[in-house]
Amino acid sequence: MRIVQKYGGTSVGSVERIRKTAKIIQGELERGNQVAVVVSAMSGETNRLLALANEISESPTSRELDALVATGEQVSAALLAMELQNLGIKAYSFNGAQAGMKTDGRFVRARITDVKSDHLIEHLERFEVPVVTGFQGVDELGNITTLGRGGSDTSAVALAIAVKADVCDIYTDVDGIYTTDPRIVPKAQKMDQISFEEMLEFASLGAKVLQTRSVELAMRYNMPIHLRSSFDLVPGTMVTIEDEKMERATISGVAYNRDEAKITIMEIPDHPGIASNVFGPVAEAGINVDVIVQNVSEEGHTDITFTVPRSDYAPTMKIMAGLTEELGASNFKGDDTVAKVSVIGVGMRSHAGVAQKMFQVLATEGVNIQMITTSEIKITVVIEEKYVELAVRALHAAFGLDKESNTI
Amino acid sequence: MRIVQKYGGTSVGSVERIRKTAKIIQGELERGNQVAVVVSAMSGETNRLLALANEISESPTSRELDALVATGEQVSAALLAMELQNLGIKAYSFNGAQAGMKTDGRFVRARITDVKSDHLIEHLERFEVPVVTGFQGVDELGNITTLGRGGSDTSAVALAIAVKADVCDIYTDVDGIYTTDPRIVPKAQKMDQISFEEMLEFASLGAKVLQTRSVELAMRYNMPIHLRSSFDLVPGTMVTIEDEKMERATISGVAYNRDEAKITIMEIPDHPGIASNVFGPVAEAGINVDVIVQNVSEEGHTDITFTVPRSDYAPTMKIMAGLTEELGASNFKGDDTVAKVSVIGVGMRSHAGVAQKMFQVLATEGVNIQMITTSEIKITVVIEEKYVELAVRALHAAFGLDKESNTI
Missing domain, CATH: 3.30.2130.10 (VC0802-like)
Structure with missing residues (x-):
């Protein structure tokens, strides 16, 4: 299998967490899979950078904001690549420009227009691990752009489509989508599977686990998303096209x-x-x-x-x-x-x-x-x-x- | 005049210092000059990043080290561009790749091979200020490289040569080159002018104000370097080709x-x-x-x-x-x-x-x-x-x- 894994800020939030994340990747390689990774900035880093910007200016230009905050993912990508190397794995970090993440020129809320990542496929075929910065890209003039909050999910799905992955694993701090909020209904259940359409409704209704755009993109290209926990390596919720199995329940959640x-x-x-x-x-x-x-x-x-x-x-x-x-x-x-x-x-x-x-x-x-x-x-x-x-x-x-x- | 200015880590080390630095640039523009700027990372930032890397690994690979520490200058460049915009100046940050800083592939100690900066000249001609990250570039495969400690001086001189600047101003925390160490000889004098050859000798003897390679490069292309203080805007020491005026003293220092x-x-x-x-x-x-x-x-x-x-x-x-x-x-x-x-x-x-x-x-x-x-x-x-x-x-x-x- 070829897998694109995405890790959020908490999964790369400290040296200790980076070590655990590298272990998960190592496990996937040992099972004979090819793995590319997309990372967010270390938790807190984006806010630290935004605070610096706001100290400078009440309304910094969005071009410079993007150049500034895009450094956050470059740091976490390099650190994770280093830790993978510690484990004897060949790993290479790539920022948005290096990974071929092309976007339109709308700073702060850019949309991915193309992913030129053939060079990453070569790494994958050698079972080397490209570690790609999420959340960012470059426009056609070479300006650094960012996709807006939660954009790393979309980066991961776009990369998965570009490298023809079998699945896009989104690692987060929850272990899946539940039939409802377990804080209100302790009897809520984790769903094994959910359709893209349902996931879109959940996302638009405030279930903050997946960015809506990432689900739309996955649906358009039929890229399964496996939403799962980086703390507990049990299967999470698979977001896929609707199938017969799903028909049995009247409502999902x-x-x-x-x-x-x-x-x-x-x-x-x-x-x-x-x-x-x-x-x-x-x-x-x-x-x-x-x-x-x-x-x-x-x-x-x-x-x-x-x-x-x-x-x-x-x-x-x-x-x-x-x-x-x-x-x-x-x-x-x-x-x-x-x-x-x-x-x-x-x-x-x-x-x-x-x-x-x-x-x-x-x-x-x-x-x-x-x-x-x-x-x-x-x-x-x-x-x-x-x-x-x-x-x-x-x-x-x-x-x-x-x-x-x-x-x- | 077309000027490339270089500011070290202390000159962009805090929001307050960034504001002062922006004022110096504004002054130069108001005198009718075109200004491009090269910046180091905020003081302490490179060491913070290296400490992170060393926490991950005793011997991180140099490719990832470079990707990691290169973020430092991108942060300071974006922040300085924002502050220039506060002053009503059109300013744009460029990282090594964006500025066209081409290097060989020797990570951690790369050498600049070419500067493809025609797009920066267009900005200069419109009296806009490109703010370029020092210390870094990209090799021909697109990998991020760094030039080694003090490399920002070399970046500045290389950029000055590429954009055909009249002078490369290196702003630092000393106001010039002295005939000797004033701590030992209070009667030491600041030199108004010094030849490239002499500067090279001073640099190789441990005068840490200018990186040796930057002086070699300036000498080869006859690019005058004005070494001056960002704290006190008096003329510093001009490093130029040897002229008759210099002949009068037997020794310079x-x-x-x-x-x-x-x-x-x-x-x-x-x-x-x-x-x-x-x-x-x-x-x-x-x-x-x-x-x-x-x-x-x-x-x-x-x-x-x-x-x-x-x-x-x-x-x-x-x-x-x-x-x-x-x-x-x-x-x-x-x-x-x-x-x-x-x-x-x-x-x-x-x-x-x-x-x-x-x-x-x-x-x-x-x-x-x-x-x-x-x-x-x-x-x-x-x-x-x-x-x-x-x-x-x-x-x-x-x-x-x-x-x-x-x-x-």
Whole structure:
């Protein structure tokens, strides 16, 4: 097998951790596999560098920020290569430019456009280990770029695709994806397998284990991702294309996100283009609107309700204060104590009545549903934040995800 | 004027120092000059990185060492570029690869082979400031290389030559080259000007202000170096080609070096190849032999005396212990309390009797000369270390270098 492994900041966060990480790589080589490695900066290093930049300037240019923070991964890559050499393994560090990680020129949030890594394949074929800096690349002018927080996952998947790896192992400090947050539901189970589509829903709902873009990329090229723990070398969760095996469960998991605020603008005169009048100014302020619900028009007026990240609540309310009169609406109101709860599963496609069952479970528990939005493999409701744990526990049990119910 | 400025680690050692350095650059731009900058790593940073490497491995590979420590300059270059931008100056950082600093593939001690910096000239012509990492480059395979300690001086001179600068300003924490060490001779004077040849002698005698290779390179391409202080913006010492003005003084300065040890191997059978039999094993141990004196052969035997850096005294003595019997010598002895004192000056070429005057001055002071070696512009004697201050003061005065004697 040819494997690309990605290690996050904690896995290279100290000399001791680097030694453990090198041992994992050694183990994989001893099993006869070819291994390329992608590393993040040592934990804390990126923040140290950003603090230096902020001491210099309140708003440093993004080109120089990227040149600065990209050094973090170069340090960890060199150190890990040294430790692999200690173990008698031929290893070589490569920074973004050296690894052929080509990106567009959007500093701080660049996107990978191409990976020119034929020279890395030569190393792999000799069972040597290229250690590549994650999170970074070069644009076509040779400027150093970074991919934004969590970008190392995307680097790893892109490299795996480029070197035609069989799997991309993402080592992290959790051992996989769970059916829901075990802190809320102790009976939550680790999933052996999850589809790319489901993983995307989990990721977009705040499961911070994988960067959304890395999953999108893996899905497009059908590159399996093995999400696993660097502390405990048991199998984690395999993120792959949907297969028959996955069909058996109606839903795969229950996700939630407390980072939500809800805003309603009332009795707006309803005419074509009203939505863009409301959301244009919000988008211009760089605020991402999530769930949107528009009531049926009554007497030429309508209400529009939408959610934003809680940190954007205050600026959004300010924008609404200005818009209400301008648009001829009667009033606006907000609530920053709401949360989202979702049930996710490719099984929904072949099982009718999932939404109805979800609403019924919540009604039984006395949880009022404020907003509803659905996709083919997900149903999301907005509820009062105080009901989150109750709702998650009830849904997890009702859909047969509790550990006991599965072992029966 | 087009100027390449080089700033050492202390000049970029803190946010405060970076701000001061940016101000100096701004001043130069305001005088209508074009400025490119070469920076070292923040002081302490290279050692911090080396300590990390040594924690990982007792003997890390030099390829990875270079990849590791090269990040130091990338950090300081990015931070200085940010600060220049704060001042409204268009500035861009470039690492070794980006600046086109091509080197051979000898990691840790690479030599610059070419500088492909046409893109930097475009910036200069627009009065924008390229901030280039010193000390590093890339070999033809794209591997990151470093030039060895002090290599940033060489980077700066090479860049100055490549962009056809008028002068290479080396900013440091001293304000120039002195006729001798002011700690020994308070009447020592700063030299306004010194020839490349003289600077080379000063550098090789332990004046640590300029890396020898940078002076050699500047001499070859006739690139004037202005050695000056970043703390006090007065003119420093200009290192240039020899001119008529320099002819007036017989000697330019008095140098000394305490880092010396002397070893004698006695009554070796004198036959062709004896020197290589003695010095071959020393060179193989990586020890640099400096002054060598071989006595006139008497009855088929000769004595060979030579000096080595004091830190190499013990290993050299060990080698001699092994060689003495092997070569049929009668004995060997060593002395690690010797020092070198030199008088240097292009004026020697046109002034006879400098050596004789030097020996006379030392004799008058009761200083016994143990070894003598000369070049066209330098006379060096090895003496007992305890006489160093006495010898330096006497020679400085005798050759008319004391401040008063010159102002008469």
